[in-house]
Amino acid sequence: MNEPAANPHVPRPLLEARGISKSFPGVRALDDVQITVHPGRLNALLGENGAGKSTLMNILAGVFPPDAGEILLAGQPVRFKNPRAAQQAGIAIIFQELNLVPGLTIAENIFLGREPRTASGLLDAARMNREAAALLAEVELDADPRTPVGQLRVGAQQVVEIARALSLQARVIIMDEPTSAITRHEVAVLFRLIRQLKARGAGVIYITHKLDELKEIADDLTVFRDGRFIAARTFAGTSREEMVRLMVGRDLTDLFPKTSTPGTAERLRVQRLSLRHPGRPGDFLVRDVSFSVHAGEVLGLFGLMGAGRTELLQAIFGLHPRHATGEVWLDGRAVSPGSPRAAIAAGLALAPEDRQREGLVLSHSVAENATLACLAKICRYGLLQPAREQELVGGYVERLRIRTPTLRQAVRNLSGGNQQKVVLAKWLATEPRVLLLDEPTRGIDINAKKEIYTLVDELARAGLSVVMVSSELPEILAMSDRILVMATGGLTAEFGRGAATEEAIMQAALPAGKN
Ligand SMILES: Nc1ncnc2c1ncn2[C@@H]1O[C@H](COP(=O)(O)OP(=O)(O)OP(=O)(O)O)[C@@H](O)[C@H]1O
Ligand SMILES: [Mg+2]
Numbered sequence: 213m214n215e216p217a218a219n220p221h222v223p224r225p226l227l228e229a230r231g232i233s234k235s236f237p238g239v240r241a242l243d244d245v246q247i248t249v250h251p252g253r254l255n256a257l258l259g260e261n262g263a264g265k266s267t268l269m270n271i272l273a274g275v276f277p278p279d280a281g282e283i284l285l286a287g288q289p290v291r292f293k294n295p296r297a298a299q300q301a302g303i304a305i306i307f308q309e310l311n312l313v314p315g316l317t318i319a320e321n322i323f324l325g326r327e328p329r330t331a332s333g334l335l336d337a338a339r340m341n342r343e344a345a346a347l348l349a350e351v352e353l354d355a356d357p358r359t360p361v362g363q364l365r366v367g368a369q370q371v372v373e374i375a376r377a378l379s380l381q382a383r384v385i386i387m388d389e390p391t392s393a394i395t396r397h398e399v400a401v402l403f404r405l406i407r408q409l410k411a412r413g414a415g416v417i418y419i420t421h422k423l424d425e426l427k428e429i430a431d432d433l434t435v436f437r438d439g440r441f442i443a444a445r446t447f448a449g450t451s452r453e454e455m456v457r458l459m460v461g462r463d464l465t466d467l468f469p470k471t472s473t474p475g476t477a478e479r480l481r482v483q484r485l486s487l488r489h490p491g492r493p494g495d496f497l498v499r500d501v502s503f504s505v506h507a508g509e510v511l512g513l514f515g516l517m518g519a520g521r522t523e524l525l526q527a528i529f530g531l532h533p534r535h536a537t538g539e540v541w542l543d544g545r546a547v548s549p550g551s552p553r554a555a556i557a558a559g560l561a562l563a564p565e566d567r568q569r570e571g572l573v574l575s576h577s578v579a580e581n582a583t584l585a586c587l588a589k590i591c592r593y594g595l596l597q598p599a600r601e602q603e604l605v606g607g608y609v610e611r612l613r614i615r616t617p618t619l620r621q622a623v624r625n626l627s628g629g630n631q632q633k634v635v636l637a638k639w640l641a642t643e644p645r646v647l648l649l650d651e652p653t654r655g656i657d658i659n660a661k662k663e664i665y666t667l668v669d670e671l672a673r674a675g676l677s678v679v680m681v682s683s684e685l686p687e688i689l690a691m692s693d694r695i696l697v698m699a700t701g702g703l704t705a706e707f708g709r710g711a712a713t714e715e716a717i718m719q720a721a722l723p724a725g726k727n
Contacts, residue, residue, distance in 0.1 A: 224287055226251050226415040227272070227303075227384050232281030234267055236625065238617030241267040242278070245441040247434050249384055249415035254406060254429050256447065257419045258459050259436035260657040261629030262615030265419050266308050268436075269386050272417075273305040274298030285384075296325065304382035306373045308389045308419070308628050308655075314362030319344035321361050322376045347375040352401045366566060367394040367517060374402060378409075385409060386417045389628065391425060392655050395517040403428050421629070421657055423452060435459055460659045467662050468690035472672035474509035478544075479677040480528075480646045485538035487520075487527045487701075497523040499701040501538075505646065510668060510678045512692030514685070516721050520701040521681040522565055525648045528679075529562040530555045542646065556585065559645030563636050563652060565681075571635035572623050579605045579619040582637045589641070608637035611667065613660050629655045636664065640671075647671065649680045653687060665691055685714050699723045 227249040234242040242264045249255050257265050271278045274292030283290050285301055292298040298305075312321045319341045320327075328336040328343065344357035353371045361369060370393050377385055391399050406416060406429050418429065430447040435458040443458050456464050487498035498520045505511045515521045527536040533550025540547045540555075548554040555562075564570040572581050582605045583590055590600040605619050612633040616626055623631055632655050639647065649668075653661045668678055668691060682688050688695060695712050697705040697720040705720035 223251060225249060225284070226286060228284040229268065229272060230282055230284075232268060232271060232278045232283075234264075234271060234276075234278050238621070239625075241439050242271075243439045244281075245436060245439070246444075247417065247441075248432075248444065249417055250432070251383075251413045251415055252410045253431035254410060254416040254418050255432040255434055256426050256430040257417055257434045257436065258423075258455060259442075260459055260659055261613075261633070261655075262438075262627040263436040263459075263657075264439040265436060266388055266627060269305060269308075269388050269417065269419070272298065272384075272386060273303055299380060299382075302380075302383035303386065304377040304380040304384070305386040306370070306377050306388060306390050308392075310366070310369050310373060312361045312369055312372060315360060317358045317360055318348070318355060318364075318372050319357035321372060322347060322357075322379055343379075344375075347379050350378065351375045351405065352397075365518075367398060370394050371398055371401075374405070378405065382414065384415045384417070388419045389421070389655060390418075391420065391422060393517075399425070421655060423455060423658070437461055456658055459657070464659060464662065467658070467665070468687070469662070469666050469669055470510075470691055472508060472510065472669050472693075474672075474693045475507040475675065477507045478504050479507045479509070479542065480505040480679075481539075481541040482528060483539040483541070485524065485527055485536065485540070487523050487532055488535040488537075490535055496701050498527055498536075501698075501701075501703055503696060503703065503706075505677045505679060507677055508672050508675045509693045510672050510680060510691055512688040512695040513679060513681045513698065514683075514688050514695060514717055514721060515681075515698035516723075517683065519698040519721065519723075521698055522650055523701075524698070525562055525650050525679065525681060526564075528555075529560055529648060531562075556642065556644075560648065561585070561639040561642050561644035561646070562648040563639040563650060565650040565654065571638070572631060574624040575622055577620045577622055578609065578614065578616050578626070578634055581623050581634050582608060582641060585638050586641045586643075604641060605637070608633075608640065612637060612663055629657055629660065632656055633660065640667070644676070646677045646679070649678060651682060652680065653682070653684065661687075685717060688717070689714070697721050 225248045230246045232242055232245050245268060259265050270276055274295045274297050290301055322344050323340050328339045330336045341357045348355060348357060351371050351374055353368060361372060370390060390402060409416060426447060433445045433447050433450055435442040437459060481504040483502050485498060485501045486496055489495035489497050501524060513521050526532060528540050530549060530551045542558045547558045579601055583601060590597050590604060614630050614633045623634055636652060652664055672678055689712060693709050695707045696703055697717055699721055700723045
């Protein structure tokens with residue numbers, strides 16, 4: 213499929229990849245794909261989970277070579293032996309799965325492998341920290357460059373990756389889902405930086421599942437499906453419907469299939485729950501939160517990043533025994549505090565936000581991960597029943613469209629979005645009575661999002677209660693029976709279905725200064 217060049221009036225492409233193919237054992241990740249990046253323009257690479265986007269980015273960044281195909285940089289064929297070679301040629305990448313060394317400081321990570329040296333060849337730490345501080349100022353990250361990266365929240369780590377990519381002064385910058393974990397303010401900063409990069413003639417490849425953010429930054433579009441090139445277009449001439457059709461291969465109607473209505477019985481009651489800050493005495497991550505959820509109810513929990521939503525779910529689930537106070541009741545019975553095991557036994561499940569750190573054992577298979585929390589159901593007389601496992605896990609793989617060659621594939625080898633789906637499968641398989649979902653659709657493609665919404669709706673109809681934390685206002689508005697809003701650790705508003713608007717929710721989510 214050879215489409216005309218995106219724009220005939222632009223100068224020679226900065227970067228062209230043609231005929232690129234790549235296979236992994238059991239998976240043809242890329243099959244004869246192409247992408248072209250022009251100076252001063254941003255090319256948004258779109259496609260479903262597992263379409264091959266990150267694989268192509270890894271090839272362009274020298275992480276591994278393609279099986280076939282060629283890469284031209286400013287018209288010259290190039291072959292990168294390793295990431296350093298790509299970097300030296302002027303290609304910088306912000307990886308989807310963050311790639312920093314947790315034990316090193318921010319400055320050490322930014323300058324890893326190219327640390328400033330004194331005349332006598334020694335590490336010039338003062339200069340390194342000074343230059344890192346200037347970069348942090350540019351990306352507006354309020355942190356000391358000597359802070360170990362492992363102490364930063366995921367979003368801040370993402371900003372450090374952005375600072376590192378900027379410091380390379382690259383001609384081509386690849387961003388693989390850079391906004392998946394950063395705050396609204398950080399997104400605004402990133403978009404300002406992208407405009408600056410374009411103004412100085414750099415080219416950007418930008419991967420995202422958040423189509424709404426493209427209108428601020430995108431010039432061109434490239435779409436892959438199942439490892440194949442589908443189309444190259446200009447952004448301005450392409451409607452949202454068409455983007456979805458190109459990605460999914462068909463029209464996608466009714467993204468939010470809400471049909472459930474809540475019952476009257478109280479299922480979950482959270483009473484005066486507080487969570488002390490582990491490091492700052494007198495400070496609270498969650499303060500005095502009380503609410504209840506009915507059987508079959510979908511409760512949306514909205515807040516800006518840092519509002520305490522994740523911490524609230526974790527405290528309900530018993531993950532902070534030493535710092536939490538308050539009570540959790542399930543069907544009229546107190547859940548013994550401070551123990552996830554007791555929470556699971558009582559019928560609670562928490563699908564966490566940070567899949568790499570909390571959700572998965574990456575070296576284990578899809579089947580092992582998906583059944584980790586529900587072994588009783590697939591074991592008999594202490595022995596694993598493969599047929600049951602196959603039926604249970606196979607069902608979720610199909611339902612959530614998890615793209616994997618077999619159930620035995622190591623989760624590490626799945627694409628980012630498909631890993632997230634395994635986390636969901638794992639907790640759905642426990643058949644809980646209350647499901648706590650923390651950003652369930654982060655990094656998930658639009659088609660699988662619809663599948664997840666449908667599943668949540670079906671589960672709610674069957675009487676399951678759902679508490680869904682999300683930063684995506686449209687999904688909160690469409691899927692919730694009721695919406696609670698949090699800011700700086702406390703509840704600030706409650707809206708019934710239909711009574712909420714985006715403006716009112718945002719208003720309640722903004723921190724009201726110090727209380
Ligand atoms: N190291 C690997 N070993 C085996 N299979 C792999 C490996 N890396 C990627 N794959 C497979 O290649 C395919 C493409 O994966 P890729 O990560 O490029 O998808 P993606 O488009 O970035 O998806 P997402 O939107 O979920 O991030 C997937 O089926 C994935 O499981
Ligand atoms: Mg990816």
